[in-house]
Each structure stands twice: as structure tokens, then as C-alpha cells.
Amino acid sequence: MQGVWLGSVPDASMTDTLSSASFQQTQRAFAAHIRDPHANPAPVGIEDRRMKIYRDLFYNSIESFLQNGFPVLRAILDDETWHRLVRLFFASHASQSPYFVEIPEEFVRFLSESNALPSGLPPWLLELAHYECMELVLDVSTEVVPSSGVNPTGNVLSAAPVLTPLMCVLSYQWPVHKISPDFLPDKPLEQPVWLVIFRNDQDKVHFLEVSGPTAALLQLIEASPLLSGRQVLTELAATLGISVDQSIEFGSTLLSQMREQCIIIGTRLEDVDNLESE
Numbered sequence: 001m002q003g004v005w006l007g008s009v010p011d012a013s014m015t016d017t018l019s020s021a022s023f024q025q026t027q028r029a030f031a032a033h034i035r036d037p038h039a040n041p042a043p044v045g046i047e048d049r050r051m052k053i054y055r056d057l058f059y060n061s062i063e064s065f066l067q068n069g070f071p072v073l074r075a076i077l078d079d080e081t082w083h084r085l086v087r088l089f090f091a092s093h094a095s096q097s098p099y100f101v102e103i104p105e106e107f108v109r110f111l112s113e114s115n116a117l118p119s120g121l122p123p124w125l126l127e128l129a130h131y132e133c134m135e136l137v138l139d140v141s142t143e144v145v146p147s148s149g150v151n152p153t154g155n156v157l158s159a160a161p162v163l164t165p166l167m168c169v170l171s172y173q174w175p176v177h178k179i180s181p182d183f184l185p186d187k188p189l190e191q192p193v194w195l196v197i198f199r200n201d202q203d204k205v206h207f208l209e210v211s212g213p214t215a216a217l218l219q220l221i222e223a224s225p226l227l228s229g230r231q232v233l234t235e236l237a238a239t240l241g242i243s244v245d246q247s248i249e250f251g252s253t254l255l256s257q258m259r260e261q262c263i264i265i266g267t268r269l270e271d272v273d274n275l276e277s278e
Contacts, residue, residue, distance in 0.1 A: 034058050036091035062090050062103065069104035070132045073125070075181050084118050092116065101140050104133045124174035124185060131176040131195070135207075138166055138199045145201075145265055154267030156255040157229040157248070161221050161264045166199035169218050177207060200262040208261075213240055217251060218263075226268070229255050 032040035034054055042051045063086045067074050074082060093110040095103075111117070111126045122128075143165040150162050173188040177195060194215035196208045210218075216239060220232050227235070230248065237247035258264045 030054075036087075039091070059086075059090060061100075062086065065100060065103045066107055069107070069136050070129055072132055072180060073128055076122070076179070076184065081118065081121070088114070088116065088118075101136075104136050108133045122184065123188075124176065124179060127172045127174045128176045128179055131170070131172065134168065134170065134197050135205050138168070138197055138205050141166055141199070149269050150266040151269050152266035154269075155229075156259060156264065156267060157233075157252055159228055159267035160226055161229050161232070161255060161259075162225070162266050162268055163218070163221055164198060164262055164265050167218075167263055168197050169215050169222075170195045170197060171215070177209060196263065198261070198263050206261075213250070214254060216240070217254065218258075221264075229267075 026043050029040070029043045033042045033051065035058075037051075037055055042048065063083070066086055066089075077085070089107055089110045092114070093106060095106045096109075097106060108126070108129050111129055145164055145166065146162075151159070171192045171194050173192055174185055175189060175193055177193070179185065191212075194210050194212055196210050196215070196218065197205065198208075199205050213236070217232065217236055220235055220239075221227075224232060224235070229251070233247045233251040234244050236251065237244045240247065242250075255264060259266070
């Protein structure tokens, strides 16, 4: 871990007993020992009783953040497997962020990139971890829902629907939203599951399981923010191989429902040439 995670150094009373090694060398030895005490000896001259305080403090802090960020994963894994993962993460992962709130994201990156994970882990572990992490990502997101340039009561068919920036469309091969200690799937789904995660106007994070066409509709709106709802549904019809009338019948009610759920926050106010007039 880099940055504030391992920013502490021995206090003055401890440094008085250190050998003549440079301060930077001592820092590196101290940090290496904290991260992986089995592979790296403590700096010379520091009694183990004091080092144990630091070892426990850092490890317990990281483990606590992970436990809070991945409650389902923690409930499923036995103590030995869980702590082996946390220890390996703490010892070997080079984090890109120094912020504690981003530890869960770093843990997901570790699970996706590490070549040294313990054997016998569930095949859905990475997807479950990603799913759980996304709730925290949106919960702490500093993205702001725009208060200007949007008509909250605009016609979502004749104007361009505006998605909340606090929304994401997710797809998984495993039913991650159903996994629990009582349900551990042994094979992936025949078709991927689509989930929409969003934070509403009460700052509550929600997950919705949606159909493939609904996910495709949201992705089209995101990719073509200047198109009216009708134009998006026309494109969707070609993608799905259905008539435009069928697509509009399917999508008009859905767009209204997504506005009620705060997934769509309104329509664009700007006059854009390729928008239909209201």
C-alpha cells in the first residue's frame, strides 16, 4: 500500500534505538515489515512488542474496510480464506490510490490482476466483489446531478432524455445479486444478468435487475445524449429486430418509469437540430 496507508514511521523514542541505517532505509524496512512480517524482518533495534502494535493497527484497519465493503463475500468465505486474501492484498498489491474510501476498488483490481490468488476460490468471487464494490462507489460518488440545462418534466419521447450521472449499467455471468451463504451457484447463467445501479434523489443506492433490451436502451441514451427518446427507440428497434411501433410502445412507458426512479432526471433544454420539437 502507498500513501497514507503506510505513512506512519517509528516515533522518536523508537528511532533513538535504531542502527545507523538511513532514515529512508528504515522507513522502507518498517513499511515492508508491516505489509508482510513473515517475509520481511522488522527494523533493527525495535522490540517486537512495539512492532506488533503497528502490525495489528494497519492490518485491522484494512481488513475492517474490506469487511464493511464486502459483507456478502465476507459472510461466505471462511475465516482462513478471508484472511489469506486480505493478507495477500495487503502484502502484494500496489495501490493506485492513497484514499481509504477507495480500498474496495483496489481490492477488486487486485482480484482481477493477481496471479497468486489461493486455489479453490469460488469462480464467481470477482464478479461478486465487483457488484458489492459498485454500491460503495455510487454511495460516495461526488458527481452532482445537474440543476440547470434539464427540464425535469420534459417529454421523454420528443426531447432528449438525460440520465443521472449517478447510474451505471452492469452485466454479470453469475447471479451476483442473489448470492448469499444460502445460495452458492455452481455454474454461470445461460444468459448474462443485467443490473442497473443508481442513487436516487434521497441519496439511497438501489439495484434493479433489467432485461437486455432495457439495458440496451440505457446504453443507447448514454452513447447518444442528443437524440430524442423517439430517435433512441428507433435505433433500438433496428438493434432488436422489431418494428419501430413495437419499440416505442415498449420504451415510452419504460422511459417514464425510469424518470420516476431518478434514473432519468428529465430532458435536455438546449435546442438541438436533431431533436424533435416538443
